[in-house]
Amino acid sequence: MANKVVDDSQELTLTVVVPVYNEEEVLPEFHRRLAKVLDGLTMQAEIIYVNDGSIDGSVKTICQLKEQDSRIALLDLSRNFGKEIAMTAGLDHSHGEAVVVIDADLQDPPELIPALIEQWKSGYDVVYAQRTSRAGETVFKKATAHLFYRIIQRLSRVEIPRDAGDYRLLSRRAVVALSGLREQHRFMKGLFAWIGYPQKAVPYERDARFGGETKWSYVGLWNFAIEGITSFSTVPLKVATYLGSITALVAFLFGMFIIIKTLFFGNPVPGYPSLLVIVLFLGGIQLMALGVIGEYLGRMFDETKGRPLYLIKDYQASPREKDS
Numbered sequence: 001m002a003n004k005v006v007d008d009s010q011e012l013t014l015t016v017v018v019p020v021y022n023e024e025e026v027l028p029e030f031h032r033r034l035a036k037v038l039d040g041l042t043m044q045a046e047i048i049y050v051n052d053g054s055i056d057g058s059v060k061t062i063c064q065l066k067e068q069d070s071r072i073a074l075l076d077l078s079r080n081f082g083k084e085i086a087m088t089a090g091l092d093h094s095h096g097e098a099v100v101v102i103d104a105d106l107q108d109p110p111e112l113i114p115a116l117i118e119q120w121k122s123g124y125d126v127v128y129a130q131r132t133s134r135a136g137e138t139v140f141k142k143a144t145a146h147l148f149y150r151i152i153q154r155l156s157r158v159e160i161p162r163d164a165g166d167y168r169l170l171s172r173r174a175v176v177a178l179s180g181l182r183e184q185h186r187f188m189k190g191l192f193a194w195i196g197y198p199q200k201a202v203p204y205e206r207d208a209r210f211g212g213e214t215k216w217s218y219v220g221l222w223n224f225a226i227e228g229i230t231s232f233s234t235v236p237l238k239v240a241t242y243l244g245s246i247t248a249l250v251a252f253l254f255g256m257f258i259i260i261k262t263l264f265f266g267n268p269v270p271g272y273p274s275l276l277v278i279v280l281f282l283g284g285i286q287l288m289a290l291g292v293i294g295e296y297l298g299r300m301f302d303e304t305k306g307r308p309l310y311l312i313k314d315y316q317a318s319p320r321e322k323d324s
Helices: 027-039 058-068 083-092 110-121 139-155 172-179 188-194 218-232 235-265 272-305 319-323
Strands: 013-020 044-051 072-077 098-101 126-134 164-171 199-206 312-316
Touching: 013 027, 013 083, 027 044, 027 058, 027 110, 044 058, 044 083, 058 072, 072 083, 083 098, 083 164, 083 172, 083 188, 098 110, 098 172, 110 126, 110 164, 110 199, 164 172, 164 188, 235 272
Parallel strands: 013 044, 013 098, 044 072, 126 199
Antiparallel strands: 072 312, 098 164, 126 164
């Protein structure tokens, strides 16, 4: 259910947070399209480009764009912290009553921003763009993404929207709520859902990348899936417990079978092959369970260090921000 409608008579501001990692090739076209959208709005706007340790000419390109557009601020992180942390850094430095998070690769069209703003003005705190199609992706990636969102929705106690990425608009109170969540392992799609507040989907067709190559490998996507599941569910621990219990029961029943067959029928079970299979099977189960436990212990270890989420190498505020 939507919250109170936003008062249009107030002077509203919009912040656009753009995580950047080696996007030199696409940044000029992305900014051209974004600027055109912002020029058509009645709201004041700022654009925060968050450089997440790019090793190409992304920072130089942003600085050139900044000379041409007074709405641009550059937040340059000290190294590559990952997209989730880069988004967090951008949200921490945002000032607008509404904040849009969008990737720079132009798979998510900036032209959708007015539709997100319209839903926000009608009272929604989180307005997320929901994909109806995924152009430029392999059948395998589409299938695994489809499967992942449905698995995590089943496992998580929080209802995480299907087929929704990071492209969304957040109200100021939603941003403030997120700023209080400082966990090291950040699955932002889950955190966006966890804060609650009225949320609304805006469907759109996702485009192929405008240029460059995706920064996600299949190994990276696998690790991202594990990160999401372990961040918002303890089901893997329960599965390990159930699997261990079932294995112990099967081992007990098999042991009884061997005893009965040997004592009452005088037909001993051949030893070495069956023993080897059982040992390898149990060893595999134990290693899998240890791996699951290790994932959660590793997360606890990282949290106890108390390290900051990110470090800033340079922050260049927008000229408009300096004047205000």
